[in-house]
Amino acid sequence: MCGIVGYIGKKEAFPIIIKGLQRLEYRGYDSAGVALLNGELQIHKCKGKVQDLLNYTKDKNLHGYIGIGHTRWATHGEPNDVNAHPHVSEVGNLAIIHNGIIENYATLKEELIQRGHTFESDTDTEVFVHLIGEIKEKQNVPLEEAVRMAMQHVVGAYAILVISYDHPRKMVAARKSSPLVVGIGDGEYYLASDATPIVEYTRNVVYLNDEEIACIDLENGLSIKSIENEVRTPFVEELEMNLEMLEKGGYEHFMLKEINEQARSIKDSMRGRLRLEDKEIMLGGIKDYEDKIFNADRILIVACGTSWHAGLVGEYLFEDLARIPVEVEYASEFRYRNPIINKNDVVIAISQSGETADTLAAIRLAKEKGATVLGICNVVGSSIARITDAGAYTHAGPEIGVASTKAFTAQLTILSLMALRAAKQRQTISEERYEFLLKELDRVPEAIEQVMKCEAQVKEIAAVFKDARNFLYLGRGYNFPVALEGALKLKEISYIHAEGYPAAEMKHGPIALIDEEMPIVVLATNQHAYEKIVSNIQEVKARKGKVIAVTSKQDEEISKIADYVIEIPPIADPFTPMVTTVPLQFLSYHIALMRDCNVDQPRNLAKSVTVE
Numbered sequence: 183m184c185g186i187v188g189y190i191g192k193k194e195a196f197p198i199i200i201k202g203l204q205r206l207e208y209r210g211y212d213s214a215g216v217a218l219l220n221g222e223l224q225i226h227k228c229k230g231k232v233q234d235l236l237n238y239t240k241d242k243n244l245h246g247y248i249g250i251g252h253t254r255w256a257t258h259g260e261p262n263d264v265n266a267h268p269h270v271s272e273v274g275n276l277a278i279i280h281n282g283i284i285e286n287y288a289t290l291k292e293e294l295i296q297r298g299h300t301f302e303s304d305t306d307t308e309v310f311v312h313l314i315g316e317i318k319e320k321q322n323v324p325l326e327e328a329v330r331m332a333m334q335h336v337v338g339a340y341a342i343l344v345i346s347y348d349h350p351r352k353m354v355a356a357r358k359s360s361p362l363v364v365g366i367g368d369g370e371y372y373l374a375s376d377a378t379p380i381v382e383y384t385r386n387v388v389y390l391n392d393e394e395i396a397c398i399d400l401e402n403g404l405s406i407k408s409i410e411n412e413v414r415t416p417f418v419e420e421l422e423m424n425l426e427m428l429e430k431g432g433y434e435h436f437m438l439k440e441i442n443e444q445a446r447s448i449k450d451s452m453r454g455r456l457r458l459e460d461k462e463i464m465l466g467g468i469k470d471y472e473d474k475i476f477n478a479d480r481i482l483i484v485a486c487g488t489s490w491h492a493g494l495v496g497e498y499l500f501e502d503l504a505r506i507p508v509e510v511e512y513a514s515e516f517r518y519r520n521p522i523i524n525k526n527d528v529v530i531a532i533s534q535s536g537e538t539a540d541t542l543a544a545i546r547l548a549k550e551k552g553a554t555v556l557g558i559c560n561v562v563g564s565s566i567a568r569i570t571d572a573g574a575y576t577h578a579g580p581e582i583g584v585a586s587t588k589a590f591t592a593q594l595t596i597l598s599l600m601a602l603r604a605a606k607q608r609q610t611i612s613e614e615r616y617e618f619l620l621k622e623l624d625r626v627p628e629a630i631e632q633v634m635k636c637e638a639q640v641k642e643i644a645a646v647f648k649d650a651r652n653f654l655y656l657g658r659g660y661n662f663p664v665a666l667e668g669a670l671k672l673k674e675i676s677y678i679h680a681e682g683y684p685a686a687e688m689k690h691g692p693i694a695l696i697d698e699e700m701p702i703v704v705l706a707t708n709q710h711a712y713e714k715i716v717s718n719i720q721e722v723k724a725r726k727g728k729v730i731a732v733t734s735k736q737d738e739e740i741s742k743i744a745d746y747v748i749e750i751p752p753i754a755d756p757f758t759p760m761v762t763t764v765p766l767q768f769l770s771y772h773i774a775l776m777r778d779c780n781v782d783q784p785r786n787l788a789k790s791v792t793v794e
């Protein structure tokens with residue numbers, strides 16, 4: 183949600199900011215803007231994408247060695263030129279960009295209006311900068327102090343950058359529940375919502391913690407204080423990502439690149455963790471907490487969206503293999519329903535971005551109630567990675583396409599490793615089955631390489647169904663969450679209504695939807711429930727539905743009844759989700775493309791949901 187970029191140093195700020203905004207555009211893309219200091223405070227902003235901002239600023243004065251830029255995902259106020267960031271203070275000397283939501287903005291705004299302030303936009307952000315400006319004027323304090331004091335009145339989530347006409351060599355940054363990274367160059371500083379705009383300039387970064395204020399002053403460098411006015415020592419970390427990971431690498435879209443990267447990303451998730459030679463699994467990040475998992479009364483998995491679907495597969499894995507009871511919760515529901523959490527529960531939070539507001543809140547609640555909380559995150563240094571007791575990174579590499587693909591299969595890899603490790607330790611599967619499954623898991627990247635070959639066939643199927651108004655996805659057991667994920671992918675990027683169902687549930691309602699127009703994707707790979715799924719296909723065909731079957735064996739029975747059969751390489755049931763999901767990713771990708779939809783930046787969505 184909203185991308186923010188800042189630069190302060192000796193180079194021209196505008197090109198750095200624009201490039202950074204383009205890298206962050208996956209976070210939001212309904213309007214964009216910059217503020218530059220060059221003897222004046224120049225603000226340029228408009229509705230639309232970063233490219234629209236570039237067109238709009240063609241003839242403007244863009245000089246300046248200090249500047250801030252923003253790409254917006256609207257919360258308060260429709261996406262238009264006025265609501266675009268940056269916003270300025272009452273006097274007009276301060277400019278702010280903001281990612282997040284100010285929950286008490288209406289009250290603050292009312293108070294400010296009573297004190298004579300006037301507002302141009304409908305945003306909560308403008309209220310924040312007016313408050314900072316008022317404190318600075320009235321109390322005659324430094325900018326960073328005014329920001330700190332304003333933070334004490336503001337309720338909500340935010341990452342902000344503030345510059346001032348009166349301090350042309352200073353930038354102030356602050357965060358609470360929204361991410362902010364400071365990149366440290368040679369006498370210059372790069373600030374951004376995540377490290378992607380920074381990596382091409384420096385590998386040295388400082389991740390701000392919640393309720394911290396960073397002041398960057400070209401004379402004195404970077405200093406950090408807490409909201410309680412305590413001085414903090416900046417902790418400089420080295421970035422692991424490289425620039426190549428952020429480029430399309432010859433693919434037409436990031437999503438296509440990321441689908442194709444999965445054999446590699448799954449291998450990276452397993453590297454050093456699955457040790458076939460000594461038949462061991464070693465997850466270094468959670469090693470010290472493994473006993474908690476082995477002895478857990480219950481595992482609670484909290485997540486949102488695709489990560490929640492990964493959690494559902496986790497439920498099957500932990501219950502089937504390690505015999506530990508699992509509950510999978512939408513983080514947004516969990517946090518508000520006074521859940522029962524016991525000391526012996528282990529909570530696993532799953533999140534690609536590591537910044538999802540609801541998942542963060544669920545973690546805080548679980549920690550308050552004394553549970554051990556482990557994280558499965560993709561983004562290194564993200565908020566969730568930092569507030570959990572321990573965790574395992576998925577190592578999928580940056581995922582830029584808004585629809586999650588490789589992060590999902592990497593999450594499944596980690597969950598598979600965790601469940602298999604627990605199964606061995608708890609002796610809930612035989613040594614023989616353990617060794618078999620270990621080998622099968624090791625084989626997944628190879629199976630993914632093979633399944634990539636289905637793209638051409640899936641593209642043909644996409645051409646047939648691109649104008650369908652509804653889709654149904656059916657799966658059983660391990661494939662049920664894949665059905666949900668397949669439906670979500672299609673909805674997200676092609677705007678076709680789609681639903682995922684456990685195959686047997688179909689006859690309890692959705693069967694009423696089936697007619698000769700309705701495509702039904704059936705995941706028919708399950709070894710133990712194979713006959714049952716064949717019966718489900720028969721039920722669909724009896725109602726003239728069009729069946730697209732994903733199956734792992736050359737099968738006359740299914741070939742005879744299904745309209746289309748996509749064959750995938752066979753793999754043990756617990757790991758099929760990683761493979762069956764690939765044709766569904768291709769299906770949604772090609773349908774979206776044929777419908778002229780923006781695959782990487784679907785409407786209304788944002789990659790990192792840092793608001794409730």
Ligand code: F6R
Pocket residue numbers: 486487488489490532533534535536537538541584585586587670671674789790791
């Ligand atoms: C779907 C998708 C979203 C995210 C969800 C959670 O393709 O990307 O549903 O899965 O917003 O995000 P993370 O995993 O970052 O917590």
